[in-house]
Amino acid sequence: MAAPMTAAAETLNFNVGVLGHIDSGKTSLARALSTTASTAAFDKNPQSRQRGITLDLGFSSFSVSPPEHLSRFGCRRLQVTLVDCPGHASLIRTIIGGAQIIDLMMLVIDVTKGMQTQSAECLVIGQIACNKMVVVLNKVDLLPENKRQAAIERMTKKMQKTLENTKYLLKSQAYLPHRDPSGPFLMAVDHCFSIKGQGTVMTGTILSGSVSLNDNVEIPALKVSKKVKSMQMFHQPVNSAIQGDRLGICVTQFDPKLLERGLVCTPDSLHTIHAAIISVTKIPYFKGPLHTKAKFHITLGHETVMGKVMFFSVPPPHLKQEEPADHFDFEKDYLYQDSYTTKDSEADKADGPQGNIPKQQWALLEFEKPVACPKLCLVIGSKLDTDIHSNTCRLAFHGVLLEGAEDKNYSETYLPKLKVFKMKHKEGQVERVNDDYSIIGRSLFKKETNIQLFVGLKVTLSTGEEGSIEGSFGQSGKFKVRIPSGVKPETKQLLGGSSKKKTKASKGDTESAKEEESGADSQPVFISLAFRRYVFDTQKKMIQS
Template structure:
C-alpha cells in the first residue's frame, strides 16, 4: 500500500454531520469510543482514510465540534494539510463554525473545501441561503475561493462530486519533508496485549523506521520502534504526513501521553518559556491585556500559562505583537511551529501565530535588542540558512558547535554542517576553536575584535611606558572566554594589528616608547646589583613609590633589558643571561645541578637563587628530577 503523505481534517459545529460525512466517504466510522456511539456525539479524535484514483491512500482526522472539546479539536488539527469545513444546511454558520475556521487559519492551513451537509433535510431555497451564509463567512480567509459542495451523508447526494474534488485536492497538495529529524506529536496512547505501548499521531517532520531509537519529550525516555502501522496495515516507516501508529519497546504506558513528542534523540528539550508572534482575531470583545492567563495549543500539547507582551502594553483586537509565553508545564516546539492561544476565563480563542524560540531567560518588554533579535528570527523562519545565521548572531561571542546549532534549528547534523559551510562561503560564519569545530557569526568576530582593541587601548593608556601587555589582563578587561579570546587575538595578529609574544604577552605593531634617562638609570642600578637586586619597594624612592618603580621595571622587561624572575625580583638581562649560562654549564659538567658550586660562582644567596631556578624551570631551561635539577630534554 502506497500512502500519499497528506492528511485531511474536518472542521465545523457540533451535529453538522462531520462524522457521518467521513463514514459516507470512506466506509470507516471515525467514532471509536462507546460513549460516542451511544450519544451520537464526537468527543475525541477519529481517524479514517480513503483511496485516490491511483491507489494511494490519504488519511482523515475527524475532530469534535462541541465547544467543550476544543482542546481535542486543536490537537487533531496538528499535522493536517487541508481541511473540509462542514456546515449543515439546516443550521447554517454557527459559533464553532467560525471558531474552527479561525483556528485553521491560525494554524497556517492554506487549502481546503466546504461540504454543505444535510441538504436532504431542508428545501432547496434554504440550501441557497446557507450557501450564501457560508460564502460571506469565508470572505478574507484562506477558503475565500474554495468550492462549496452541497451533499447528504445519509442519501449520498453529491458525495461523488465531493469525493472527486477531495481526491484532486489531496493529490495536488505539497507533501511535507521526510528528510531530516523525526518528530511526531502524540495524539493517542494505548497498550495492546502482546505488543506493548502504541503511540499514534501525525509526524510533522522526518521519518522513522523499525529499529530506530527515538526519544520521548518531556522526560528524555529512550525507546525503540518495534513496528509501524499506517491506515490499518503494517508499514515500513512512519514519515511526515502519514497518520501513523508506532509500537515502541522499552516504554511503558505511563511514560507518554497526549501532548508529548516522540523524536530523533538529541534535538528537542521541553521549554517552559517560548517567544512568539501572536496575531489576535479581529472580532474579540476586548483587548488582550499583558500577563493574561491563557491556554497555549501547539502540537498536541495545551498547557496553561501567562502571555507577556513585549512591544505593547495591551493588544487591540486584530492587532499583532511579539510576546513571551511563560508556561505552567513545558512544551516541545521548534522555530516556526504554529500555535493557538485561548483565554482561560472566559474561555474563547484569542488568536495565534508562530513560535520564534525556546527562551532560556525571561524577556523584558520594550527592550530594543530583544525586539530586534526576535524580529530577525521571525524574518528568517522560512529560510534555513538565514535562520542559522540569525541563531549564530544571537549567540554573540559564545562559540557554537555543529551539534548545538543543529538542535537550535531542528535540522540534522549533516544538513547543519552544509548550511554552516554555505554561510562561510557568504562570509557570514567563521570557524573558531581548535580544529574548526565551533563557529561564530562573522559580525560577532568583528565586534569581538573591536572589544579587544578597546581593552588594549585602555591598558596601554593606563601603562604609557609599557611596550607589552599581559594577555590575561587584556582578556579580563575584554570580558571574553579564553577560547574565544585566543581565537580573536590570533586573527588580530594575522591582520598585523598585534604581535603575540612568548610568555603570554601582546605588543601593538609599531608601538615605540621614547628613551627615558630615569629608566636608563634604573637599568644601571640593576646591572650594578647583579644577582642581588633591590626590590621594587626599595627602588621606589624618587620614582613615585613602588608602583612607579614597577612600571619602569616592566618597561625594561618589555625592552628586553631586564627579566622578571619572580613577583619582587627583577634582574638585568645581562646578569640573567650570565646566570642561565652558568646553570647550563654546571648541569652539563656534573650531569645535574650542584647548588653550592653554582651559588659560589654567581656570588649570590639562597634568597635570590631559588626564584631564579624556579623561573628557569618554568621557562623550560631546567626541570626537577627527583631531588635534583637537570637540563630539560637531557
C-alpha cells in the first residue's frame, strides 16, 4: 500500500507499458487512447516513419477521474502514461528497459494471429518486471462481423489457457502503485535534446525519490553535475515530481549528444560498478543450459552490456535454508557451480525427485564495460545473439543486484572477499605397507608435483584407515602416509600377496627390463584426498574441514 498523498501530489501518475509482437497495433492503440503526446511519441523518429515500425520507447498520456480506492489517499486526478515499446525481435533490450519503469503491462494481441514469438517474450518480461497485466485483443475490426464475437470468445479462451501457468489472474483488483518520495532521486533518461535559447532537456521516468526546481542532479556515467533550470510533465510546468512521474528536466551548458540513454540522480548517490553479485533465477522458458564462464547480454535498467557469469550456492547441508532477499553475506562459504542447477540437471536426477537443488543461487557478473545502476535493481540476462527468426525464448535468467564492485581492479581488491570454493578430489593407490603405522602410496600425484605442498593433508584409505601425508618417497611421485591408528590386519592381508619381481626382457623385446606385479591374491587399496580450494584465493591454499 502506498503512503498517503500530499497536497503537492494530488495527481497520481500511473505508467502502463504497451507491449506485444511487431505489427499488433500497439502504437495505433496508444494514439487512440492518448490526449497528450510527449516529444517522443507515436513514432516521431524519422527512421520509425520510414520503416513503419516502432524503434524506440514512445510516451503519451491521458487523464481520468480516480477510482474510489485512490480518492481515499488524496488523489484528485489519475494520469495514465502509456509507454509504447517496440515489438521487433531485434529491439528486445529496449523492450526490457521499458518494462522496468511500468506499473502495469498491457499485452496487445492481434486477434487474427494470437500469441506470437515476441508476444511470448513480452509476457516473460512482464512476469519478471511487473505484477499486473491487461490483455488487449486488438484489430477486431478485421474480423467478419458475423463471426466476430465467436472469434473473440475463442481467442479469449486461448489466452486464459496461456496464462494458466503464469502469475497473472484474469480478474479485476483494486491496485495502488507504491510511490515513495523519500530517498535519493533517480531517473531513467530515454531521450535528450536541446531547445534553442533554453538549454538541454532530459526526459525520463523517475525510479525513486523526488526532485524540485533548482536541485542539483548528476549524470553518473559522465560525472557531470547540473542545476535543474525548469521541469515539465507532458508540456505542463511543475515545481516538483516524485517516483513514477514522467518528467522533462531542463539544464544548461550540457551537450545533448553526450547522453542518448542513461540515468540522472542525486549527486554522489549512484556508483559505477565493474562487477556485481546478484540473486539469480533461471527463466523456465529458456531451453539452453546456464554455464559458468558463459557470456550473456546483461540488462540493468535501460543499459545492456556483455558480461561473464559464475554461478554458486550454499554448500550442503544448507541447500534448503532461507537466505535474505536484500543483501549478501560475505562471511559465508559458497560452493562453486559449473552451471545453474535445476531439477533437470543430470547431477540432480541421480539424487531422487527432489534432487540436490539449492533454495537460492547467486551469480557473479563481470561486465565488459562499467555500468551505473542502483543496488537492488532488476537484472535480466539474455542471449540476444540468438537467431531472431527462431521460435525460442532468448531471456535466460533474472535476479536482483545485491552488491557491486566499484574498483576497476576488483579482481584484486573485491573478489578475494568472495569465499567461493571448489571441491577437489584426488585418488591414488597403496603401493605397499611400509610398517605398522605407515604406507607408501602412488598415482595420486604427477612426477613433477611438489608434494611438499600437500604435507599434513588428511587422506582416507578405501579400507577405512585415516592418515596424513608425511612427504615424498623417492623421485617418481610416490609418497608416504602416516596412519596414527595403525594399518589394519585386513589391509595388510589384501596387500600381503604383492611382491616385486624383476624379470629380464625377452629376446626380441625393445625394453631391457620390466617390473610387474605378481600375486593373484592381492587386491588394490585406494587412497582418497579431498580438499577445498577457494576460487579467488591468490595463494591457492588447500583447505580441509
